[in-house]
Amino acid sequence: MIRRRSHWLGAAAAAGGLCLPFAAAHAVPSYATQTGSPCQACHVGGFGPQLTPYGRAFKLHGYTTRSGGFTVPISAMAVASYIRTQKDQESPPAPHYGVNDNVTIDQVSLFVAGGVGHVGAFIQATYDGVARAFHWDNLDIRATTDIKLAGKPTVIGVSLNNAPTLTDPFNTLVAWGYPYTTSSVAPSPAAAPLIGGLAQTSLGANAYAWFNSQLYLEAGGYVSPSANFLTRAGVDPTDPGNINGVAPYLRIAYDKSWGQRNLEVGAFAMKADIYPGHDESAYTTDKYTDVGLDASFQKFAHNGDAFTVNGRYTYEDQRLDASQALGLATSNRLHLQDLRVDASYYWRNEIGFTVQAFDTWGPPDQLIYAANSTFKPASSGVMLQVDGTPFGAGNSPLGKRFNVRMGLQYTDYFTFDGAGSNYDGFGRNAHDNNTLRLFTWVAY
Amino acid sequence: MTAVVERRAASRRQFLADIALFAGGGTLLAAATAAGPAAAKVGPGDVGYQPTPNGKQRCDGCTQWQSPNACKVVSGKISPSGWCSIYAQKH
Numbered sequence: 001m002i003r004r005r006s007h008w009l010g011a012a013a014a015a016g017g018l019c020l021p022f023a024a025a026h027a028v029p030s031y032a033t034q035t036g037s038p039c040q041a042c043h044v045g046g047f048g049p050q051l052t053p054y055g056r057a058f059k060l061h062g063y064t065t066r067s068g069g070f071t072v073p074i075s076a077m078a079v080a081s082y083i084r085t086q087k088d089q090e091s092p093p094a095p096h097y098g099v100n101d102n103v104t105i106d107q108v109s110l111f112v113a114g115g116v117g118h119v120g121a122f123i124q125a126t127y128d129g130v131a132r133a134f135h136w137d138n139l140d141i142r143a144t145t146d147i148k149l150a151g152k153p154t155v156i157g158v159s160l161n162n163a164p165t166l167t168d169p170f171n172t173l174v175a176w177g178y179p180y181t182t183s184s185v186a187p188s189p190a191a192a193p194l195i196g197g198l199a200q201t202s203l204g205a206n207a208y209a210w211f212n213s214q215l216y217l218e219a220g221g222y223v224s225p226s227a228n229f230l231t232r233a234g235v236d237p238t239d240p241g242n243i244n245g246v247a248p249y250l251r252i253a254y255d256k257s258w259g260q261r262n263l264e265v266g267a268f269a270m271k272a273d274i275y276p277g278h279d280e281s282a283y284t285t286d287k288y289t290d291v292g293l294d295a296s297f298q299k300f301a302h303n304g305d306a307f308t309v310n311g312r313y314t315y316e317d318q319r320l321d322a323s324q325a326l327g328l329a330t331s332n333r334l335h336l337q338d339l340r341v342d343a344s345y346y347w348r349n350e351i352g353f354t355v356q357a358f359d360t361w362g363p364p365d366q367l368i369y370a371a372n373s374t375f376k377p378a379s380s381g382v383m384l385q386v387d388g389t390p391f392g393a394g395n396s397p398l399g400k401r402f403n404v405r406m407g408l409q410y411t412d413y414f415t416f417d418g419a420g421s422n423y424d425g426f427g428r429n430a431h432d433n434n435t436l437r438l439f440t441w442v443a444y
Numbered sequence: 445m446t447a448v449v450e451r452r453a454a455s456r457r458q459f460l461a462d463i464a465l466f467a468g469g470g471t472l473l474a475a476a477t478a479a480g481p482a483a484a485k486v487g488p489g490d491v492g493y494q495p496t497p498n499g500k501q502r503c504d505g506c507t508q509w510q511s512p513n514a515c516k517v518v519s520g521k522i523s524p525s526g527w528c529s530i531y532a533q534k535h
Contacts, residue, residue, distance in 0.1 A: 035517055036507055041530035054530050057486035065484045067508055067516035153487060153519075213489050260492050260529065300529060302498050394532070 028113040028122070029401040029443055030075040031058070036067030038394030039403050039443075044298070044306050045346040046392015047405040047441070049176050052300070053262050056169035056255075060155050060210045062144035063113065063120030073114025073121070075401075079106040080129075081183045081439045087432035090424075093185040094130050102185045105129030106439075109137060119143050130184045135234025136200060138175075140166055152212035159206045163199035164222055164249050167206050170264055172294035172310045175199065178342040178356050179383060179409065181441055187433040189379030190417055191360055191369070193316040193338050195270050195290040198222060200235045202243060208251075216266070218251040227278055238277045244285045247272035253294075260300040268292050275322060282325035289317040304349040311341040320368075329368050336362040336377060349392050352407075354385040364418075372418030373425035381413040381430070401444050409437040485519035491528040493518060498527040507532045 028048065032039050035058065040046035042055030051059065058065050081104050088099040097104070112123040124137035144157030165173035174196035182188070206220030223246055224230075227237035253266030269292070273285040292314035299307045316336040323329035342356035357380075364375035387407030394400040416430035417423050423430060503509055504524035508516040515522045517530070 037517070037530050037532055041532070052529065053489075054486060054491045057490035061484060061486065065486060065517050213487050257489055257492070300492065 028075045028077075028111050029403060030071065030073050030111065030113045031063065032394065033071045033401060034066050034073070034114055038392060038400070040304070040349040040392040043392070044308055044344070045352045045387070045405075046349040046389040047387075047403060048443070049180055050171045050178075050308065050344075051169060051176075052298070052306075053257055057213070059169050060144070060157065060208070060216075061120075061146075062115055062118065062142035062157050063122060064115035064118065064144065066116070071114065073112055075111040075113050075444065077107075077109045077111070077441070077443045079181055079439060079441045080104065081106050081185075081437055083183050083186050084436045085187060085432070086434040087428075089187060089433075090426075090428065093187075096132075097130070097185055104183060104185055106181075106183055115142075118145055128184075133234055136162070138163060138166055138200075149209075149211060154212065155210040157208055159204075159208070159220075161204050161206065162202060164195050164202070164204065164220075164247075164270055165251075165268070166199070167204075167208065167218060167220070168251065168268075169210075169216065170253060170255075170266065170294065170296055170310075171308075172264070172266070172296050172312045173268060173292075174312075174314075177312060177340070178310060178344075178354065179385070181407075181439060183437055183439070186411070186435045186437060187416070189360060189377075189413075190371075191336060191362070191377030191379065193290050193314045193336055194240065194272060194274070194288040195268075195292075195314065195316075197240050198243075198247070198272065200233070201225075201230055201237060201239065202247070204249065206249065213257070214255055216251070216253040216255060218249075220249045221246040222249060222270075222272070223247070238279075241274045241276045241286075242278050244273040244275060260302070262296075262298040264294075264296045266294050268294065276320075276326065276328060279322075279326060282322040284321045284325060286322045287319040291315055304346075306346045306349070307344070308346075309341070309343045312339070314338040323368070327367070330366045331363075334363055334365055334368070336360065342383075350389055352385070352387045352389070354383075354387075356383045356385075357381075358383070369418060371424060373422055374418040376418040378415050378418050379413065379430075380415045381411060383409060383411045385409045403443045405441045407439050407441070409435070409439065411435045411437075485515075485517055488518055488520055488522075488528070491518055491530050493522070493526060493528040495523045495526045497525050498531070501527050501531050501533070503527060503531075505534055507534050509534065 044050040083102045107126050109124050109126045120142050122140040126137040127134050139162040141160045142157050147154050159167045163175050165175040202222040203225050204220045204222040208218035210216050224242035230237040249270045251268045255264040270290045272288050276286050294312040296310045318334040320329040320332045324332040338360045340358040344354035346352040359380040361378045366375045369375045387405050389405045391403050396402040413430040413433050416433050421429045503526040513521050
């Protein structure tokens with residue numbers, strides 16, 4: 001799902017320094033049919049997208065694991081929400097909506113999700129109920145095979161995909177990190193590292209190896225499809241802009257399981273030269289280098305309880321030559337840092353509690369962050385979630401494919417777009433954006 | 445008139461570039477598909493396999509069990525009295 005800002009900062013967004021993370025929201029019962037295992041085999045808490053070790057193995061095997069004959073590789077999903085902010089928003093977050101107490105059909109998605117032999121796919125098309133428009137969503141087509149390397153089992157594979165980190169098997173990086181579902185009518189901070197902002201506006205070819213279920217290595221390159229193609233695919237080609245040449249992506253992770261415990265530590269990097277807003281008139285680019293560290297821990301009990309922790313730190317170096325030349329940035333040398341950690345406990349794969357702390361910070365710029373009274377990108381806070389997933393074991397009276405998660409999210413902002421109080425220069429405080437969200441997420 | 449021709453030429457180039465992108469990716473996938481036996485089963489370590497049961501839960505009572513000593517989705521020799529984290533009772 002692509003998340004659009006409710007209050008768009010035109011020039012700053014065009015500079016690329018304000019790139020939107022997109023919210024993952026996926027649960028694919030066609031995989032459950034294919035593997036003969038219920039949702040909770042692959043997903044912590046019985047619902048996507050947080051993966052168990054088995055779920056990661058299934059993904060890295062290219063979605064090809066199968067327990068029987070042909071199954072229909074089609075799934076559907078829908079998310080609906082009620083959203084209330086502590087104080088009314090300054091203006092309606094989207095046409096057809098009010099300044100508070102909004103009820104939305106966030107998205108309805110159709111998936112082609114399945115695999116056979118060596119080839120598998122995760123292809124998603126989405127109707128955005130807020131924007132009232134269709135767009136292509138996540139795309140991950142893989143081919144894999146098993147080999148022996150130094151006598152150890154190794155999975156090697158390639159992927160054609162449309163978002164950096166979409167290929168990753170862990171729930172630490174931006175594509176599959178918490179929160180797993182959000183609403184585009186809720187206020188959200190503007191600044192985020194570029195690596196999450198290229199989702200669905202880029203196309204990547206990646207190769208990976210998973211050695212002895214422990215060492216994960218991945219390398220890939222991302223390019224921008226034409227503006228014409230992206231427009232037809234339902235996404236904005238100017239957000240954040242087009243990649244000049246190829247943007248390389250690298251990933252390494254070490255993953256160790258013992259008993260019902262699992263620990264992962266890793267690092268990732270991406271370098272992208274961007275023509276901000278698809279504007280090449282400055283004859284130069286903005287150069288972003290994102291590097292980061294991540295870690296996760298999972299502990300599963302034999303009774304179905306699970307405890308998980310995911311963390312990610314990202315440092316983004318920004319050389320904004322193009323934005324400066326175009327009058328979109330004061331400085332041509334900035335950086336952005338982002339840290340987020342979440343912990344969850346799931347009881348019997350049915351009731352979950354999750355808490356996340358997040359913090360984004362960096363130096364000020366009077367043009368990029370012109371709408372922020374401090375001209376800083378800083379945003380921080382905590383998000384709490386409680387959810388229930390009654391049918392993760394495939395025990396729904398509506399059939400094994402039907403699954404649903406109902407949840408309550410509360411986001412408390414300590415700072416928002418640069419400050420805790422009067423962040424916009426018109427008296428609005430970060431706490432005014434505190435958001436209560438009640439959601440229902442259905443998959444079939 | 446020249447601008448129109450240039451725009452059409454640029455549009456054609458973009459279209460061909462998009463086709464090349466997808467064709468390149470497809471070729472990569474096809475090349476990988478051509479090698480080796482069919483992938484699929486995951487390793488015992490990926491599912492927390494243990495050769496002992498978990499209470500009354502045993503591999504030979506699971507929907508994935510393949511007699512006499514295999515699993516449909518986990519590789520290697522599997523004990524009928526074993527257990528793993530994706531156990532699902534056979535109905």
